[in-house]
Amino acid sequence: MEIHSKTEAQGRADRIKAFRGELAALLQEGAVNLSDDQHSAIARYHERLLAGLSASYDIDVDRRDAQLSLGMKIASFLGALGLAASCFFLFYQFWGRIPTVVQVVLLVGAPGFGLFATGYVNWREKTGYFAKLLGMVCLSCFVLNLMMLGQIFNINPSPNAFLIWAVFALILAYAADARLLLAAGIISLAAFISARAGTWGGCYWLHFGERPENFFPAAAILFSASFFSPRRFSGFAVIYRVFALLLLFLPILVLANWGRISYLHLTHDSIEVIYQSAGFLLSALAIWLGIVRGWPEVVNTGNVFFVIFLYTKLYQWWWEWMPKYLFFLVIGLTAILMLFVFKRLRNGVSGNREKEGRV
Amino acid sequence: MKQSFSGIFRRFFGWGFLLLMATNIVVLGGVIANRSGEPEARLVLSERELQPPYATRKENSGLSLRLIWRVAEEDGEENRYRYRRVPAWFNAAKIAELGLDTGSNTGAENDDALAKEPVPKVVFIVLELDGEPYRRTVAQAERALAKEKEVQENTPADLKKNDEVSRKDKLKAAVQRLEDEHLRSSRLFAVDAGLEPKILRERYPDRSKCIIAKGVVEVASHGSSSKKEIRGRITFLLIENIHVPLEFRDSFEKAITKKQEVTSNFNGVRYMVDLDYGSHFEPWIASLNPTKVATDQ
Numbered sequence: 001m002e003i004h005s006k007t008e009a010q011g012r013a014d015r016i017k018a019f020r021g022e023l024a025a026l027l028q029e030g031a032v033n034l035s036d037d038q039h040s041a042i043a044r045y046h047e048r049l050l051a052g053l054s055a056s057y058d059i060d061v062d063r064r065d066a067q068l069s070l071g072m073k074i075a076s077f078l079g080a081l082g083l084a085a086s087c088f089f090l091f092y093q094f095w096g097r098i099p100t101v102v103q104v105v106l107l108v109g110a111p112g113f114g115l116f117a118t119g120y121v122n123w124r125e126k127t128g129y130f131a132k133l134l135g136m137v138c139l140s141c142f143v144l145n146l147m148m149l150g151q152i153f154n155i156n157p158s159p160n161a162f163l164i165w166a167v168f169a170l171i172l173a174y175a176a177d178a179r180l181l182l183a184a185g186i187i188s189l190a191a192f193i194s195a196r197a198g199t200w201g202g203c204y205w206l207h208f209g210e211r212p213e214n215f216f217p218a219a220a221i222l223f224s225a226s227f228f229s230p231r232r233f234s235g236f237a238v239i240y241r242v243f244a245l246l247l248l249f250l251p252i253l254v255l256a257n258w259g260r261i262s263y264l265h266l267t268h269d270s271i272e273v274i275y276q277s278a279g280f281l282l283s284a285l286a287i288w289l290g291i292v293r294g295w296p297e298v299v300n301t302g303n304v305f306f307v308i309f310l311y312t313k314l315y316q317w318w319w320e321w322m323p324k325y326l327f328f329l330v331i332g333l334t335a336i337l338m339l340f341v342f343k344r345l346r347n348g349v350s351g352n353r354e355k356e357g358r359v
Numbered sequence: 360m361k362q363s364f365s366g367i368f369r370r371f372f373g374w375g376f377l378l379l380m381a382t383n384i385v386v387l388g389g390v391i392a393n394r395s396g397e398p399e400a401r402l403v404l405s406e407r408e409l410q411p412p413y414a415t416r417k418e419n420s421g422l423s424l425r426l427i428w429r430v431a432e433e434d435g436e437e438n439r440y441r442y443r444r445v446p447a448w449f450n451a452a453k454i455a456e457l458g459l460d461t462g463s464n465t466g467a468e469n470d471d472a473l474a475k476e477p478v479p480k481v482v483f484i485v486l487e488l489d490g491e492p493y494r495r496t497v498a499q500a501e502r503a504l505a506k507e508k509e510v511q512e513n514t515p516a517d518l519k520k521n522d523e524v525s526r527k528d529k530l531k532a533a534v535q536r537l538e539d540e541h542l543r544s545s546r547l548f549a550v551d552a553g554l555e556p557k558i559l560r561e562r563y564p565d566r567s568k569c570i571i572a573k574g575v576v577e578v579a580s581h582g583s584s585s586k587k588e589i590r591g592r593i594t595f596l597l598i599e600n601i602h603v604p605l606e607f608r609d610s611f612e613k614a615i616t617k618k619q620e621v622t623s624n625f626n627g628v629r630y631m632v633d634l635d636y637g638s639h640f641e642p643w644i645a646s647l648n649p650t651k652v653a654t655d656q
Contacts, residue, residue: 089418092418092419092420092421093418093419093420094420095420095421096419096420096421096422096605096608097420097605098605099605099606100604100605104387108379108383111379112376112379115372115375115376115379116372119372142379145379145383146382146386149383149386149387149390151421151423151602152602152604153390153393153602153641153643154598154601154602154641154642154643155386155389155390155639155641156573156597156598156639156640156641157597164378164382167378168375168378168379171374171375171378172375175375198478201478202458202460202478202480203460203478203479203480204478204479204480204481204575206575207478207479207575210476210478210479211478260475260476261475261476262475
């Protein structure tokens, strides 16, 4: 079985660990018999495989490794945010006291140096945490680069900056296999696409949020992009899908309650009914699609928004006239009903996963 | 799986570096293009039009001056909301000319079910320094003061104490308003808006008095509930904070060491600024000089 990414390598290591535990139980209960040669051959094979995977992908071989890895991920995340913020505030502290030429050199040089450092560290250090941390710092330096040039030279703001930041973040994300950088790139790309959609709709780009439909093209593009993400990048497709669904459902939620800010030339009530219906239909469709394709994140996001749409509707129907105890009783009973439904859905997802050999 | 450094080099330093350099070349090239040739406009503004920041921030050593501008409303209005930015000239015809989204709002009640939140749009705004709108505003303040003085003179002697205090306060406010117009308030007024800067420049050819800058406008309801109409509002200019380069910081700090007392004792501005606008309608400070008021201790 070919391994393409760290996620797949970790999955294989977890299966080996589970296999060892189950085999020991089967041997103890006398359900199966293995000769010493067979036992040794399997053990040697697994040891060699785990050693190879550990060397190539820096996976967690046991629980202690997993706990330490989690700690490293949290430390790397906090370190990245802290250093990125520090770059901003460091420059803000001193920039007013240095000549313009020096300001420009520093602003252009910082992301360039960060880029080189990220590449070098990614090559030398196998865990990848330091490269991801430096990647975030490099991205923040580039954001600072364009923001401060705009401030120094009084440049009219433009949505194209979002596109440039998005491309830079995506380059770093794919080079360092960093999901945080991917998320930053996706957010920036979504902002650009939505701002452009707003401009085509006739509004100033900064006000693209005043027409939530501007986010739909970004949602469609991101969802499509998830199909093209190479397998060797751990969990990238998941992030594309989650952001796509957020950019779809959040605007629908807003429009389902505030028809006044829609592009549609209909009465507010009609618009709200249309988007409420769309919300229910699309969240149900997301749940179905997630089950069929084995995408648990799509199922979960669809679930969350289905529940939000449902409770919003119940609130609109009953809150004013129904006694509060009765309203919350209905909410509770609805939740219990949803539990039964989700349990069936979860069994459906697990079944699909087993079928595709992912567990 | 770790690749050779040359493989990473191609991915990182190649594309990322290219993007970094290309972006900065485009941005700095745009700055050079904006500032090359004759400025699109060159005005001499005072502290009244380019004010210091409200407060200095310890964590930010940069300095920007705020461009203060106003709009003139119709004659006869009390001008209570001078900074509402709904100018008299921004009527239905101008809204149509600019192609603004009215959100299906006509002001009539039966349109409410179809009404939309209007979306703002970026257009070119013309700002005029010390022009007709400013002189009209000063004249309004003078008329308001004259009216209050007349009311004072005709006030009966046996007026209730509360009414008397109220009358005196109104007179004081009218005096303060006129003084503000002469000494403190901005002389920069938005006088027009359009989609084509060349056409606007033909209409307002004086580059030493008229700036053309990009700004955001939108439709707004104006007037009382019985007389509601749709008018245009200038929300903001794209550039309202103008960076002060290091070479002018000393002059600026020397100028503002003299305290600006916001009372009737203040007799002038502390600095004058040459503000240029380039071909991309982006401004820069060409010079900043303390005035005699500031240098006299």
